[in-house]
Amino acid sequence: MGPINWHTFFFYLYALVACGFAVAVVISTSIVRMALYLIVALGATAGLFFLAGADFVGAMQLMIYVGGTLVLLIFGVMLTAQGPLVSLRTTGGDWIVAMLLAGCLAALLIPAGLTVSSWHTGHPVTTAEKDAQDVQTVLVSTTIAHGVPTAGGLPDADSNGIPDKQPITAAPLGMGLLGARVDKLGDVPEALRPGMSGYLLPFEVISVHLLVVLVGAAYLARSKRRAPNR
């Protein structure tokens, strides 16, 4: 038996917390407790994102999801949780149908996740590769710090399969949203690079969508009660 893989240890820790509290959300009857359990489950999922190397997505999960969306939900709970509405009980028949649905979904999804054998273990990292990755870290961070990254500045994956994963994902993600995929410069021939599309159009669509949602939510949730006549 070798030494404990701490990445694996923390993965199981966060995974257990996330799954346990997600199930607790389902089982709990009090809406206030459900909101609390959901916060813990989503926070643990952010930890899973960090462990997968997605640092920016994990931070956004904590800030937007846990910090924004769930605070909104808790406001909704506080505004509507009065008297009998705090814990509405479900009938037994509903539970039976839901458990049947859950069993079918589990029998479908979990074996599907376990089919491919190359998904079972992570990418093996030797010490030589680790050194190479450290060099890459310095290279990439200096490239990002000094203006426009060029194709030569970003090292590609070697033939021995070293991941060219950049440890800092915020800047490539931002460039991807603006339409330039700096993480894929090595994959594309020089002539095609100007037309290499990122996610600029979805970004614009999301922006307009958020504006519409903001106006719509404010319109829907406005108070309709008139001020009492004096």
Added chain:
Amino acid sequence: MQILTQSVGVSHYLVVGAVLFISGVVCMAVKRNALGVLMGIELVLNGANVNFVAFGSKFLRSDSAYALGLDGQLISLFVIVLAAAEAAVALAITLNFYNNHSTVDVDRADELKG
């Protein structure tokens, strides 16, 4: 404790995502409180996000050349933003329903039943 010495792969993340997804679906099915249904939707979207990030990560599979790369993370960012927008609108609708009917029980919202 053989389990702690091996590295985790995409499969582990997929199982976690499946558990979150199933919890969300069951939550949407059994909760009578409209806000509980909303929490189920959040769990479902989060389970999908776990899968996207896992497929995008190059650390989690032995053939890392086939990983999605940053596309997975970009799509999960879109999912997070869309979930926030959806929560805002659904909460506004729920509050409107509560103002009109003095309840958030989804079984009471059956006026359109044929």
